[in-house]
Structures are given as C-alpha cells and as structure tokens.
Ligand SMILES: NC(=O)C1=CN([C@@H]2O[C@H](COP(=O)(O)OP(=O)(O)OC[C@H]3O[C@@H](n4cnc5c(N)ncnc54)[C@H](O)[C@@H]3O)[C@@H](O)[C@H]2O)C=CC1
C-alpha cells in the first residue's frame with residue numbers, strides 16, 4: 001500500500017487515481033479547481049465516463065480515495081506524487097507547460113520528506129528534467145531528496161477504467177533504479193508488462209504512440225478518399241489490410257477525422273518539438289493536414305447533393321468527438337456545423353449526452369433536439385457524425401419516414417449499403433460506393 005497524491009482531477013487524474021485506489025492504495029486526488037473538488041466530495045463526477053461514478057463511490061466508502069483542494073497538504077501527506085494536470089495546445093502548436101511548471105513549484109515548496117514525483121501528463125521530451133530543476137530550486141531544505149519518473153497514460157475516453165485496469169503495458173522512465181522499482185511494484189496487481197526506460201524515451205513513447213495511431217487514421221481516411229474515386233470499399237480494404245498481423249485491424253476505421261483532447265494537440269506538439277530540434281517531420285505534418293481536410297470531404301458530399309445548401313434543414317446526429325463521452329474538444333462536428341451555419345443551413349442536432357458541452361462551442365443558431373426522431377423530422381438530409389450505439393441502431397424505417405427526403409450522409413459508416421438500399425435511402429458514406437438506387441416512390445421529384 002502506498003500513499004499517493006494525484007494532482008489534477010481531469011480524466012487522467014480522476015480515472016488513474018481511482019484505479020490506483022481500487023488496487024489497494026491510499027489516494028488523495030487534489031485540484032486547484034475548488035468547484036470540481038466540491039462536486040467530487042459530494043459524490044458527483046465532473047466528467048462523463050461509464051462506470052466511474054460507481055468506482056469512485058466504492059473507493060471513497062472503503063476509505064482509500066479522498067478529494068481535497070489543499071494541494072500542499074496533500075503533497076506533504078504522500079510518498080508518491082503523480083502530476084496529471086493539463087498540457088493544452090498553445091497558440092503556436094506546442095504543449096503549454098504552465099500547469100506542470102506551477103505544480104512542480106508547489107511540490108518543491110511542500111517537499112517535506114523523500115518523494116517520487118511521477119509525471120503522467122503528456123509532456124515534451126525534457127520535461128522530467130525541467131520538473132527536477134523547478135522542484136530543486138523551490139525546496140526549502142536541500143537535504144530532502146526526490147526522484148523523477150515518467151509514467152505516461154494510455155487510456156481512452158469512454159473506456160478509461162477498462163483501459164487502466166487492463167493496460168497493455170506500463171511505461172516507466174526513470175534515472176533512479178530504486179524509483180523505477182517502486183513504480184513498477186505499484187503496477188504489480190495489474191499483471192501487465194512493465195517497460196522501464198530512460199526518462200526521455202518514456203516521454204517520447206507517449207507522443208510517438210499517439211502520433212502513430214493518428215497516422216493510421218489519416219492513412220485510412222486518405223485511402224477512403226481514393227476508394228471513392230476508383231470504386232473500392234474502404235471497409236473491405238481495412239479489413240483485408242488488418243488481417244496482416246504486422247498491420248493489425250485497429251484504428252483503421254475511416255471517418256470524418258480524429259478529434260478529442262489528445263490526438264490533435266499531441267500531433268501538433270510533436271511536430272513543434274521536431275521543428276525545435278531542427279527536424280522537418282513532413283510525414284506528421286501530412287497526417288495533420290489530411291485530418292484537417294477530412295470534415296470538408298463530408299461537406300463536399302452535401303454540396304454535391306444540393307449545390308448551395310442555404311436554407312436547407314439538416315439533421316446532425318452525434319456531436320461528441322467519439323461515442324461514450326461528452327467531450328467536445330476538437331470534435332469534427334465543430335468544423336462541420338460551423339460551416340453549415342455559415343452557409344445558411346438550419347441545423348437540428350442530437351447527441352445522447354454531449355449537448356450541454358456542445359452549447360458552449362457551437363453557433364447560437366443550432367437547435368438541439370432530445371431524440372433522433374425529433375432531430376430528423378422534416379429535414380432535407382441527415383448527417384451522422386458520431387457512431388453512438390443509439391444512432392448506429394436507430395430505426396431506419398421511421399427515420400426514412402420522418403425525413404423530408406431520403407438523404408443520409410454517414411461520416412462513420414454505421415450501416416451496410418444493402419440495408420440502406422432496402423430502406424430506400426440515397427446514402428453517402430466514407431470510402432464506399434454511394435447508394436443511389438432508392439425505391440422509386442422514395443425519390444423526390446424536385447429536391
Ligand atoms: N483526456 C485523456 O483521455 C488523456 C489525457 N492525457 C494527458 O493527461 C494530461 C491531463 O489530461 P486531462 O485529464 O484531460 O486534463 P484536464 O485539463 O481535463 O484536467 C486537468 C486538471 O488539472 C487541474 N490543475 C491545473 N493546474 C493545477 C495545479 N497547479 N494544481 C492542481 N490542479 C491543477 C485543473 O484544474 C484540471 O481539473 C494531459 O497532458 C493529457 O494530454 C493522457 C492520456 C489520456
């Protein structure tokens with residue numbers, strides 16, 4: 001059992017802190033955001049993550065998980081300090097390190113006994129050493145020692161607890177064998193692979209892993225765009241590619257581009273890191289450019305259907321950057337809906353849970369609906385932007401009836417071409433042939 005303080009109660013701090021508690025440790029999760037801490041102390045969870053509320057409640061009840069905004073006291077109380085604060089994208093694309101630096105200062109000031117300081121935030125190579133310098137410069141007593149470890153996080157939103165409790169590997173970068181062993185032992189209950197590296201390599205592994213996954217997505221999106229031009233079906237192509245165990249089938253789903261709080265910012269940060277190091281990372285820059293262009297591929301399909309779509313009533317199903325999260329950060333829906341509204345379309349949007357977050361980011365003109373049916377009613381066309389189970393499983397016959405015209409543009413390839421044909425839709429998806437042969441009675445004479 002370890003006494004661990006986790007600084008930052010965003011996705012990563014909250015989920016990993018709760019999982020460490022579940023593994024039998026005593027965890028203090030702390031945050032400077034007093035409102036967040038008050039919510040957590042009341043049993044409310046500031047983020048949407050399936051299963052998290054129950055796991056937090058269990059570990060609080062069993063006296064292993066505590067919440068406080070007294071960051072300094074929490075640091076003094078623990079022998080391991082996890083840094084899990086945000087590293088958002090700065091204007092020039094680099095990772096904004098202000099929160100990490102602030103935390104390092106606070107740790108220095110409250111370094112009352114030997115501690116292992118572990119960085120879980122995604123940070124540029126060299127940050128471990130930077131944290132070491134800041135802590136050393138701010139400690140009151142120079143005789144108190146500490147070690148720095150990098151232990152990046154690989155969880156995904158929406159499946160965060162399962163990802164944490166069944167991680168593929170724990171990457172532990174350290175300059176001290178003793179500290180590396182303590183952090184390795186902490187992961188023992190998970191029976192996962194432990195990969196011990198130097199500090200810098202652990203920091204790079206996190207960026208390289210995210211950039212590689214982003215590359216797979218941009219690659220398959222580029223293949224999808226080509227499939228549309230030459231008459232192939234990208235779902236069959238990615239399945240066939242993925243059967244090669246050297247390639248693997250994961251992260252080969254073509255769509256409207258990757259979004260979220262990490263891939264966009266981390267690819268930019270890595271490209272910036274490369275620029276700073278004098279290396280022109282053209283491959284990564286192309287991945288980013290391909291991703292930024294992908295939402296416009298969907299808009300082009302809409303334009304091909306209607307020409308000018310000013311005044312058209314458009315149903316948008318799914319707003320979050322992916323299913324099972326309410327996170328709207330860098331969601332492709334932001335780009336698509338902005339453009340629709342700019343061009344004068346009337347947008348009726350539905351998402352099972354992301355609407356409260358979407359309201360703050362989308363144009364005021366958007367109308368929010370409380371069901372798929374309400375969103376599609378009387379619309380000229382329906383766009384699918386997030387493949388929530390509820391959306392991929394919607395009643396096509398009823399949607400077909402409620403829409404004014406049988407037009408569906410699917411950015412996530414939720415339906416088979418055959419079923420769309422049978423339901424009489426004109427169906428455009430990603431990297432697959434269009435279904436244009438809707439039942440004749442379904443064709444509007446003039447649309
Ligand atoms: N969101 C995700 O799915 C994943 C995120 N990461 C990385 O983990 C890091 C954290 O990400 P999120 O949890 O999404 O961040 P977030 O931005 O949602 O939350 C960070 C929290 O840190 C708190 N904070 C900031 N300064 C503080 C300070 N001085 N003292 C105490 N608390 C402070 C903020 O109030 C906030 O609640 C980032 O580097 C991110 O790239 C890594 C893997 C997955």
Ligand SMILES: O=C(O)[C@H]1O[C@H](OP(=O)(O)OP(=O)(O)OC[C@H]2O[C@@H](n3ccc(=O)[nH]c3=O)[C@H](O)[C@@H]2O)[C@H](O)[C@@H](O)[C@@H]1O
Nearest residue numbers: 153154155156157251252253255257258259260262321322
């Ligand atoms: O560093 C991070 O924060 C995390 O970033 C991603 O996790 P996350 O952003 O939660 O979501 P993903 O499931 O990776 O999806 C990211 C985006 O890629 C898109 N995507 C994913 C897979 C795919 O095949 N196609 C595709 O378009 C999704 O729709 C979504 O917009 C990584 O998968 C995690 O390993 C990592 O820890």
